[in-house]
Amino acid sequence: MDFSLALIILLGLLANKLFEKLKLPGLIGMLLVGILVGPYGLNILSNELLSLSSDFTKIALIVILFRAGIGLNKNKLKKVAKPAILLSFIPSLLEGISIAVVSIYLFDFTIIEGGMLGFIIAAVSSAVVIPAMLDYDKQGVGSKKGITTLILAGASMDNVFAITIFSSIIGIYGTKKISVLFAISQVFISVILGVLIGVIVGFLLIYLFKKWDIRDTKKTLILIGLAIFITSFETLLKGIVPLSSLLGIMTIGFIILEKLPKVAKGLSSKFNKVWIFAEILLFVLVGAKVNINEIFTSGLKGLLIIIVGLIFRSIGVLISTHNSGLNKKERMFCVISFIPKATVQAAIGAIPLIMGVPTGELILAVAVLAIIITAPIGAIGIKHGAKKLLT
Numbered sequence: 001m002d003f004s005l006a007l008i009i010l011l012g013l014l015a016n017k018l019f020e021k022l023k024l025p026g027l028i029g030m031l032l033v034g035i036l037v038g039p040y041g042l043n044i045l046s047n048e049l050l051s052l053s054s055d056f057t058k059i060a061l062i063v064i065l066f067r068a069g070i071g072l073n074k075n076k077l078k079k080v081a082k083p084a085i086l087l088s089f090i091p092s093l094l095e096g097i098s099i100a101v102v103s104i105y106l107f108d109f110t111i112i113e114g115g116m117l118g119f120i121i122a123a124v125s126s127a128v129v130i131p132a133m134l135d136y137d138k139q140g141v142g143s144k145k146g147i148t149t150l151i152l153a154g155a156s157m158d159n160v161f162a163i164t165i166f167s168s169i170i171g172i173y174g175t176k177k178i179s180v181l182f183a184i185s186q187v188f189i190s191v192i193l194g195v196l197i198g199v200i201v202g203f204l205l206i207y208l209f210k211k212w213d214i215r216d217t218k219k220t221l222i223l224i225g226l227a228i229f230i231t232s233f234e235t236l237l238k239g240i241v242p243l244s245s246l247l248g249i250m251t252i253g254f255i256i257l258e259k260l261p262k263v264a265k266g267l268s269s270k271f272n273k274v275w276i277f278a279e280i281l282l283f284v285l286v287g288a289k290v291n292i293n294e295i296f297t298s299g300l301k302g303l304l305i306i307i308v309g310l311i312f313r314s315i316g317v318l319i320s321t322h323n324s325g326l327n328k329k330e331r332m333f334c335v336i337s338f339i340p341k342a343t344v345q346a347a348i349g350a351i352p353l354i355m356g357v358p359t360g361e362l363i364l365a366v367a368v369l370a371i372i373i374t375a376p377i378g379a380i381g382i383k384h385g386a387k388k389l390l391t
Helices: 002-021 026-037 047-051 053-070 074-079 081-087 090-106 111-121 126-139 147-171 180-211 216-237 245-259 261-288 292-320 328-337 343-348 360-389
Strands: none
Touching: 002 026, 002 047, 002 261, 026 261, 026 360, 047 053, 047 261, 053 126, 053 147, 053 216, 053 245, 053 261, 053 343, 074 081, 074 147, 074 245, 081 090, 081 147, 081 292, 090 111, 090 147, 090 292, 111 147, 111 292, 111 343, 111 360, 126 147, 126 261, 126 328, 126 343, 126 360, 147 180, 147 245, 147 328, 147 343, 180 216, 180 245, 216 245, 216 261, 245 261, 261 343, 292 328, 292 360, 328 360, 343 360
């Protein structure tokens, strides 16, 4: 395992640097490294390390959402509250449903299998979008109208919405039909409980940080430890009470920023450093799970599904930003910012395969194909769009 971990770190860093030199997202290089050294490539990674991949992806998601929560300024958020709420579910809902319907016809999926694929792909990439928006916010790009905050909040909640719908579908896997009202109620309960736990834990941490002088490094470790505990608590309650632990984690970051902004600044710096390591593990290990033959099997059908999903997602973004005070260029930047897929697809794309869903390998393959296609397009589009479409 030690050799495999060293290999992942060194090759991941190298691939990240090479792809950035090519003006492409480094995560694509890390994903390709995983495919190369994984079981369907050279097969030189230890099974012990591969068995821990789900734990590593959980930690990576925790780091991403803490960074998102710490980056959400309340005053800026108030300016974009309505479109941010709409962006949190309308694009994802339209994309997820459209992909589910098309996959039923193209791949002969069941409704449940189509729903799994739809809401795996429906989530926008936190790994691509959040760091970019945080950087632009610091530079003041698009800050006058709060565009970066709008996208940051919308994209973060978009992830939570897609994951919650996906979890609801997974929870009723094996039943004959899905109750729409049940799924909707699951989402609302999950969101409310997630925010509630985030607020409670957030204020407990505020009390702790005020009472005792704790170094930022130790504060970061405390937050990660508590976040892992909260996600484990969600797993414990699965099938009993729905709980969005990821939304709770983001809420903790938001509470800390509002009550202790200086502490939040220090924690943000620490989480940025932790993300360097978490990102490598996340994308290399998800690449290692990919059966490259299945990507070719999905072929043009997989590509068509992704394109249809993006069309409906873009329509959803335009609907959400209608009458928001943004001009055409700014709304187009929002559309571009909601293109990239990566983080959630990497984190949950293999779950149907692990659960023994017959089409699990195909679902994972389409999810990875979505990353490979949309991550570079979205990342490049965001970079150039910020210069040409925002002020």
